Amino acid sequence: MARIASESLIERLVEWGVDTVFGMPGDGINGIMEGLRRHRDKVRFVLVHHEEAAAFMATGYAKATGRIGVCLATSGPGGIHLLNGLYDAKLDHAPVLAITGMQETAVLGTGYQQEVHLDRVFEDVAEYNMMVTNPEQLPAVVDLAVRTAYARRGVAHLTIPNDVQVAEAGEAPFAHVGPVRAPQSTAAYLRPPGVPRQEHLEAAAEVLNAAERPALLVGAGALHAREEVLAVAAALGAPVVKTLPGKAVVPDDSPYTTGGIGLLGTRPSEELMDDADALLMVGTNYPYTKYLPRPEKVRVVQIEADPARAGARMPTDVPMVGDARDALRALLPLLHPREDVSHLRTYQKKTADWRSDMEALENPERDPIAPQYVVSVLDDLAAGDAIMTCDSGTIATWAARHWTIRDGREFYLSGNLASMAPGLPYAIAMQHAHPGRQVIAYVGDGGFAMLMAEFLTAARHGLPVKVVINNNNSLGQILWEQMVLGFPEHGVRFPDPEPDYSAWAVSCGGFGAKVTKPGDVAGAIGAALAHDGPALVDVAVNPNEPPMPGKVTYEQAKKFAQAFLKGQPHRAAIATTLFKDRIDKFGD
Template identity: 80%
Template sequence: MARIASESLIERLAEWGVDTVFGLPGDGINGIMEGLRRHRDRVRFVLVHHEEAAAFMATGYAKATGRLGVCLATSGPGGIHLLNGLYDAKLDHTPVLAITGMQETSVLGTGYQQEVHLDKLFADVAEYNMLVSNPAQLPSLADLAIRTAYARRGVAHLTVPNDIQVAEAGADPYQHVAPARAPQTAPIYLQPSGLPRQEDLEWAAEVLNQAERPAMLVGQGALHARQEVLAVAEALGAPVVKTLPGKAVVPDDSPYTTGGIGLLGTRPSEELMDDADVLFMVGTNFPYTKFLPERARVVQFEAEPTRAGARIATDVPVVCDAKEGLAALLPLIARRDGSAHLAKYQKMMAKWRSDMETLENPDRDPIAPQYAMSVIDDLAADDAILTCDSGTIATWAARHWTIRDGREFYLSGTLATMAPGLPYAIAMQHAFPGRQVIAYVGDGGFSMLMAEFLTAAQHRLPITVVINNNNSLGQILWEQMVLGYPEHGVRYAAPEADFSVWARSCGGFGAKVTKSGDVAPAIRQALAHDGPALVDVDVNPNEPPMPGKVSYEQAKSFAQAFLKGQPHKAAIATTLFKDRIQRLDG
């Protein structure tokens, strides 16, 4: 059997350490599918039900492993479907390679069936983007695409015409002045040094040592630097604020953290941002500048030169890897003992944690979403991975999922798209078959890609899905009210979904929970199930994801929405009153 060009592509992926490709076949990639079939002992193909899910899976795989994620889609509509998941990778700086099909070269430009020039369509999302026009190009282009994805922490795209896919491997049908030569050696990616310049370190240390009320803000770029972050925080006497994608940088019970920032953050973090005279940003380019200090001096450790100093006025922008930079900085920090500044925020954080615990009330009816999330937190393993969708669920996860030991947390950060929670979980269970992987999703996000639960069943993956079912697009509901508008078009009409039926029809475990007393038993059963499991929890649809610190303008707009005819104001007011009473009782 002749060796085809697609084999040279798959072989090169394997040589780069790629062991999994997520995708959906089509007539535009039959040659690539044959290449995968011939090398199925080296690269596993995971068949999904929607290409968007394949892109999310590649992104989730890369986020959790640090290795390249790869997704595959056919020409035309298949490639188009990848885009949302690929933008998730782009905006969260995650290395992903997308491979798509293309019509035969002889018909390109004729308006052939499904002829979409995906290289043009992907021009914004991809750091490397190439239409393959010669079989001899494939190994070299694969190398360049993968190196670019790693170096620029983003998306690379190769689109391969049908006739190129099945041509003889290495064939060059043209005469060239500079003929293409396939690489003969194993691929190499030279990781650039993450060490900062010494003069930048000294400059940063000078500013930090002068701080009277320092604060650290850490993000996903520091996920691999937990010990270094804690060591610098201890030396500075600085509280540590965490972005949502950076939630796992330090444990949530650490005496150095004040938790999250922004609408999903904590009151101590907001107070700290107002109080700090020096802010040290590490591994983050946090976009919501209204939550950052207006008068503090800023030091930033950032791996990407174009992002250093780009978000807010920055006194000392430093280009470096978070782990290497902090380790090099630590000897230059003037150690402080007994910081009154840190003690102040430790006291505030103790009060915040107590307030959150009072909201995890099992006696409320309807079920409090805070309670459902707290049950997951209590029952999950110490090295569990939690994936999350966007929406109110992100608030409950941010505040009630406790990072400790080896626990991890992933969601769509900057794109903040709905629907990645389930595909992320599937990809991460493939990557870490021995670990507990839990997808915490809303009814809106789950319904978008719910067919992937069948994917999990078909691959016999023991993921656990917990649905926070408020039968609405909850986050949008509250955003409308904060703008001063009564809610509109955000609650679903009857019949209400029972996703547990779908889970059981797929051959998985499925439970519908409508009472608080049934939450813990159902989740315990789901976690113990040998295969995919789903618990659909009906939670209070009128529980507001209140900011850590409510501004006057937010309160005013919220009140105006009530006065304008908010249709569920009685139920919302009752929930808010109960929340307030429970905090006082606590």
């Protein structure tokens, strides 16, 4: 049997260390599927139920391992379905390779069935984007695609016509005008030097040593630099604020952190951003600039891996290009250990008070069930090295504030794209990458319903993911956003009856439990975590629980009140919940 070009593709991916491809077959990639079949002993194909999930899985795999994630889709609609997950990779800087099919070269441009020129469609999302038209291009374009995805921390895309997929490997079917040879490459990526220039390090140290009220803001680019972040924080006597994608940079119970930033962040972090006179940004390109310090009040030092993003968010006194861990190690000897730690002590007290307020909201007696309580049970029962994946919405608020990073725990969500539905696909990919670890998808009912078929994927592949659904039978985040804008809610609550997703889990061969009473939450979650296989707990939570910001501005409060006056249909239930929350936080 002749060796086909698709085998050359798969063999080169193997040389790059690829062991998994997430995807869904179609008639536009039958040749590539044959290449995977012939090399099934080296690369596992994870069959999904929707191509969007395949792209989310590849992105989650890349985020959790640092290795390139690979997804595969057929021509036309299959490739288009990948886009949402690929934009998640693009915006969160995860290395992903998307491979798609294309019609035979002989019919391109004739309006053939499913003729969508995916190389053009992917122009915005992909850092490297190529239609392969000659079998001899492989494996060189594979090398360039993978190397570019790593170097630019983004998406690469190869689309391969059907006839090229099944042509003889290495064949050059066209006569050349002159001598032409396909380039010979190396399946290796060399990480650029991670230490910034010495003069930049010295300038950074000068700014930080002169500060009276320094602070650190750390993001996903510092996830591998926990010890270095804590050492610099100790030297400066500086509190550490974390972006949500960077939640796992330092433990939540560390004496140095004030928690998260932004709409889902904490009151101490927001106050610190107003108070700091120097800010060290490490591994973050935090986009919500309204939550950052006012430029005229703070001096800024930034450590950024991408030269294009260094100093891009706010005026920066010392932008440095380098790896977070390498740069902090080089910076640390230049810092003067601070003797006066009163600034740090102030924020330790503020943070302790905030944590006490949050713990008060985890009241197991509240009925309907408080979503904060559900996450607190997960936090208590989950393993010390558990991985939590999360969807966007109110659930991100509850996870940000009530899921505690300690020991080896990790946390992932769609950061900059803030897409619904990645929680379950992320969990499946991460469970595949880390088979010995506990992986929990904490998702909303809206996001789960979008890609719920992938629970069947987990069951069929024997992946023991645990899914906990925060079921408020609504699109909760949008509900509250409408009210903050002063609009009574509209079109955000699903009609009754509330679905029972646990029945779907059982029908897939997994564990399923529906919880409607607070007294049953701990037992159901404990049973799910102990189950030897995929498990799902569908918890009916209070739909009127507000995801309040760390600090409520006057304008937000005014708009919220206006929504009530305009005829908020659930104002009585919302008012009752707000009253109970206040009692829980401050006592009676």
